[in-house]
Amino acid sequence: MTTETxxxxxxxxxxxxSFGGVxxxxxxxxxxxxxxxxxxVGGNGAGKTTLxxxxxxxxxxxxxxxxxxxxxxxxxxxxxAKHYGIETIYxxxxxxxxxxxxxxxxxxxxxxxxxxxxxxxxxxxATRKVMGRxxxxxxxxxxxxxxxxxxxxxxxxxxxxxxxxxxxxxxxEPTAALGPAETAQVRDLIEQLRAEGxxxxxxxxxxxxxxxxxxxxxxxxxxRLVGTVNKxxxxxxxxxxxxxxxxxxxxxxADEVQSFH
Amino acid sequence: MQDGIDTESDLEQLTESGPGEAxxxxxxxxxxxxxxxxxxxxxxxxxxxxVGMLVALVTIWITFDILSGGTFLSPRNLWNLSVQTTxxxxxxxxxxxxxxxxxxxxxxxxxxxxxxxxxxxxxAEWLPEILGFDHALTWVxxxxxxxxxxxxxxxxxxxIVAYGRIPSxxxxxxxxxxxxxxxxxxxxxxxxxxxxxxxxxxGGGSRGTLGGTVSWIVGGVAAAAFVASMVLRRRQRAxxxxxxxxxxxxxxxxxxxxxxxxxxxxxxxxxxxxVNLARAYADERGIAWPExxxxxxxxxxxxxxxxxxxxxxMSYVATRRRFGRYVFSIGGNPEAAELGxxxxxxxIVKTFxxxxxxxxxxxxxxxxxxxxxxxxxxxxxxxxxxAAAVIGGTSLSGGVGTIPGAVLGALVMQSLQSGMVLxxxxxxxxxxxxxxxxxxxxxxxxxYRRRASR
Numbered sequence: 001m002t003t004e005t006x007x008x009x010x011x012x013x014x015x016x017x018s019f020g021g022v023x024x025x026x027x028x029x030x031x032x033x034x035x036x037x038x039x040x041v042g043g044n045g046a047g048k049t050t051l052x053x054x055x056x057x058x059x060x061x062x063x064x065x066x067x068x069x070x071x072x073x074x075x076x077x078x079x080x081a082k083h084y085g086i087e088t089i090y091x092x093x094x095x096x097x098x099x100x101x102x103x104x105x106x107x108x109x110x111x112x113x114x115x116x117x118x119x120x121x122x123x124x125x126a127t128r129k130v131m132g133r134x135x136x137x138x139x140x141x142x143x144x145x146x147x148x149x150x151x152x153x154x155x156x157x158x159x160x161x162x163x164x165x166x167x168x169x170x171x172x173e174p175t176a177a178l179g180p181a182e183t184a185q186v187r188d189l190i191e192q193l194r195a196e197g198x199x200x201x202x203x204x205x206x207x208x209x210x211x212x213x214x215x216x217x218x219x220x221x222x223x224r225l226v227g228t229v230n231k232x233x234x235x236x237x238x239x240x241x242x243x244x245x246x247x248x249x250x251x252x253x254a255d256e257v258q259s260f261h
Numbered sequence: 262m263q264d265g266i267d268t269e270s271d272l273e274q275l276t277e278s279g280p281g282e283a284x285x286x287x288x289x290x291x292x293x294x295x296x297x298x299x300x301x302x303x304x305x306x307x308x309x310x311x312v313g314m315l316v317a318l319v320t321i322w323i324t325f326d327i328l329s330g331g332t333f334l335s336p337r338n339l340w341n342l343s344v345q346t347t348x349x350x351x352x353x354x355x356x357x358x359x360x361x362x363x364x365x366x367x368x369x370x371x372x373x374x375x376x377x378x379x380x381x382x383x384x385a386e387w388l389p390e391i392l393g394f395d396h397a398l399t400w401v402x403x404x405x406x407x408x409x410x411x412x413x414x415x416x417x418x419x420x421i422v423a424y425g426r427i428p429s430x431x432x433x434x435x436x437x438x439x440x441x442x443x444x445x446x447x448x449x450x451x452x453x454x455x456x457x458x459x460x461x462x463x464g465g466g467s468r469g470t471l472g473g474t475v476s477w478i479v480g481g482v483a484a485a486a487f488v489a490s491m492v493l494r495r496r497q498r499a500x501x502x503x504x505x506x507x508x509x510x511x512x513x514x515x516x517x518x519x520x521x522x523x524x525x526x527x528x529x530x531x532x533x534x535x536v537n538l539a540r541a542y543a544d545e546r547g548i549a550w551p552e553x554x555x556x557x558x559x560x561x562x563x564x565x566x567x568x569x570x571x572x573x574x575m576s577y578v579a580t581r582r583r584f585g586r587y588v589f590s591i592g593g594n595p596e597a598a599e600l601g602x603x604x605x606x607x608x609i610v611k612t613f614x615x616x617x618x619x620x621x622x623x624x625x626x627x628x629x630x631x632x633x634x635x636x637x638x639x640x641x642x643x644x645x646x647x648a649a650a651v652i653g654g655t656s657l658s659g660g661v662g663t664i665p666g667a668v669l670g671a672l673v674m675q676s677l678q679s680g681m682v683l684x685x686x687x688x689x690x691x692x693x694x695x696x697x698x699x700x701x702x703x704x705x706x707x708x709y710r711r712r713a714s715r
Contacts, residue, residue: 058600079602094600098593098660099586107590108601110583117581121501144593 007070009034009199010055010168015064017050024050025061026223032168032199037190038228039202039214042243046220048203049091052170055201056088057081068168079108085167089174091203093157097146101138102127104145105160130159134189135182150177158186162193169193172203187213207236221246310654310709314669321673325680333680336532340559342672342679343529344465344630347568348623350671352642353649354575355619357667358585358612360650361592363659364422364429366613368436369620369646372414373639374444377624380407381453381634384460400460408621414440415617419610429613437643445636454633464629465562467538473530473558479566480526484519491515530558564626568668571622576664578615588612592660648695649674652702656710674698 008031017025025047032038040048054061057078066073068084075081081088088094095104102123103110111119111126124141131138135155145153154177161169171190175183190200190213204210210217211231219226219242226242229249238249245256325333332338352369359366384403392399418436422429455461462469471479491511498505505511533556534542542557543550579585587608590598598605623642628634653670655662677698681691 056600077602078600082602088600090600092596094594094597096590096593096597096601096660099589103586103590104597107597108587108603110586112583116583117577118583118586121497121503124503125501 006033008032008067009036009069010201011065011067011070012051012055013065013067015051015054015066016062017047017054017059018062023223025054028064028220028223028225030218030225030228032201034167034199035194035197036216037194037200037202037214039204039210039217040220041204041207041210041217041239042220042226043205045222046243047223048220049172050223051220052088052172052201052203055081055168056086056090056170058088058090082109082164085165086170087161087164087166087168088170089157089161089172091172091176093153095145095153095156098144100143101131101141101145101148101156101159104156105130105163107160109164126163127159130163131155134159134162135185151179151182154178154182158189162189166198169198169200170203171200173205174202175204175206175209207239210239211236219243308663308666311663311666311669314653314666314673318669318673318676321676321680325676325683329680329683333683336528338679338683339528340532340562342675343565344562345679346671346675347465347562347564348627349642349645349649349675350568350668351571351619351623351626352616352646353653353667353671354572354664355612355616356646356650357653357655357662357664358575358579358588359429359616360647360655360657361588361659361662362609362612363592363595364609364612365647365657366415366418366429366433366436366616367643367647368418368433368440369616370639370642370644371437371440371444372411372617372620373624373627373642374636375440375447376407376411376414376621377628377634377638378444378447378453378636379410380404380625381456381628382447383407384457385453385455395458397459399457400463403457403460404463404625407625408618411617411619411621411624412614413617415620416610416614418617419613422613423606423609441636441640444638448634448636450636452633452635456629456632460625461629461632462563463567463625464627464632465564466630466632467534467559469563469629471560471563471566473560476526476530476558476560479561480523484522487518487522488515491518526561529561532559533557534559564630567622567626571619572664572668575619579664584608584611589660594660644695644699645671645674645678648699648702651699651706654706656706657703 010032011029012031013029015025015028016023028047028051030038030040030051040052042048050059053059054064055066055075057075057080060076066075073080073084075084075086078088096107099107102120105127106123111122113119127141131141135152138152138155140148140152145156148156154174158174161171175186178186187209190202194200202210202214214231216228216230217234217239218228219239221243224246226246227248229239229242234249241247241249241251241256247256322334352373356366356369380403383406384399388396388399388402414436418429418432421427421432425432456464470476491514495505495511533539536554539555539557540550542548543555548555579588587598587603587605590601590603591605591608595605624639627638631638649670650662650667651657651670652673653663653666653668655667674695677694678691681694686694
């Protein structure tokens with residue numbers, strides 16, 4: 001890619017996070033450019049989600065720096081992150097199960113009328129519009145989201161991230177609960193958002209997803225960054241080598257490649 | 262849900278064969294009726310649980326009426342019931358929000374005692390020293406001070422729960438002892454009486470009522486507002502092009518609502534003033550006292566109006582304000598609320614402060630009604646308030662509950678209690694019944710939820 005000379009949209013520098021003496025994320029540095037998809041991959045417990053939660057404000061980093069458009073950003077809670085145009089689709093979806101889709105989409109950012117009352121009609125209308133684009137089959141706007149299917153719930157979470165004109169989108173396993181057709185829709189959406197110039201951090205354990213969608217791939221292992229590679233320069237086996245044994249491309253032996261399969 | 266019902270009936274048909282055919286036909290018919298009912302309710306967007314509660318309430322009323330030989334449903338008893346329900350209803354509307362956030366407030370009874378005692382001392386001993394007896398401002402100052410004290414106590418407990426991360430069960434269990442002790446210390450166990458004459462009107466004594474004509478006007482305005490809000494809501498939905506309820510359902514709901522409101526006023530207004538009061542009333546106004554006496558309606562009691570206004574505001578806050586939406590989101594998924602950028606801890610502090618405000622209002626009504634404050638004021642009120650909320654459909658696991666449900670729950674609890682008093686049931690037996698009903702209500706609720714989630 002030729003974007004390397006421009007100021008990155010996001011730079012996360014030397015991020016450390018530890019939980020009670022255990023280093024969940026250790027000295028990790030990653031960046032993201034506008035209109036770029038950077039995949040974060042690694043096994044379970046590699047620290048991908050923990051790293052990304054420092055950017056979404058869910059859990060502040062112990063040390064390290066986050067730059068947005070080259071400027072120091074202070075992100076201590078989810079409100080700060082949203083302020084910087086960072087939207088997140090969490091793996092857990094982070095939906096309030098007892099309220100309906102519009103209420104979830106506007107959770108924390110409700111529309112109100114001039115008396116400060118909730119404008120449920122306007123919120124429902126906006127939700128219908130976004131859903132019309134994301135998942136036209138979605139019809140249950142008035143029921144608590146707990147009664148929706150996994151795919152429908154996922155579309156609510158995605159709709160929420162997309163609706164507020166994010167500049168930076170974090171997607172933690174966005175297709176985990178989806179069937180093939182819905183997964184294809186999410187892929188189309190990612191392409192579309194990328195074309196609009198949005199920077200996307202994509203966490204996925206599906207190596208095929210990653211190779212189809214990502215421009216660059218950052219691999220983590222046991223809380224550390226193994227390396228960041230351009231997708232065009234590597235093979236799937238080389239990335240698997242990074243994920244499983246933490247060796248950079250070219251360092252992996254043929255025997256080791258065999259052991260991945 | 263639809264699928265579940267179908268498979269169930271299929272299974273029954275497979276296992277049940279031969280002799281039970283007639284029974285099956287009946288069962289099938291019943292099931293058909295139930296299904297039709299369920300569909301109509303869904304079309305009307307009526308809460309099935311609320312209807313179930315109404316049915317339970319009517320059953321209780323009719324049972325007590327038969328057992329008491331027609332006394333329970335007399336205007337006099339219903340008028341008293343309306344006044345007795347207010348204190349629990351006011352507090353239950355706040356308890357709903359507390360329980361929805363997965364917390365509990367066990368201290369409301371003791372808080373009512375402490376705040377009630379404080380307000381009694383303020384108007385009976387402290388303010389008269391400054392303003393003189395029966396000053397026009399005494400009742401306002403007392404009421405406002407009581408409500409502020411409630412907000413402070415509630416907010417204080419809320420801060421300990423939300424920021425100190427001590428479970429609300431423990432914080433308010435401590436509060437239960439602390440505020441009861443404070444209530445006693447404030448007056449060293451004395452009974453404080455009488456209350457300021459204007460303040461007494463808050464309690465709905467014989468003079469603290471609206472009178473017949475004003476009651477009819479209030480009823481008329483309420484009915485008109487009810488119909489207007491339905492029309493407005495329908496227009497709003499039509500404007501956005503959302504689905505509308507069938508017109509006949511809308512119309513019958515409007516008629517039903519109007520009938521309930523006006524019917525209630527009619528019942529309340531058919532309870533006349535006791536003879537001596539009516540006599541005094543007639544003398545004051547120079548009305549000649551006829552041979553058969555005068556039938557002057559007392560009208561709706563002031564505390565009932567206070568409770569209605571409070572619960573309407575609480576209902577609005579719970580469903581139409583950001584704060585209410587946050588309360589429910591926190592109850593549904595605390596992590597999601599936090600990730601959505603909601604300041605959950607501050608929201609929880611606010612629910613406890615609001616609870617305190619409502620305890621202040623309830624305390625004012627209580628001491629005004631008794632025309633006195635004792636250190637035992639509000640003992641066991643927490644039990645009735647929590648029971649009202651839970652019977653009214655508030656889930657102890659959080660996220661679910663409605664204010665109208667809690668008001669109905671309060672009415673159920675109060676009906677049980679005053680029905681038993683009417684029948685002369687011993688106090689210990691009353692406690693046993695209330696305790697059993699509470700456990701039963703939660704049990705039924707658990708079963709209902711398990712079935713609904715299938």
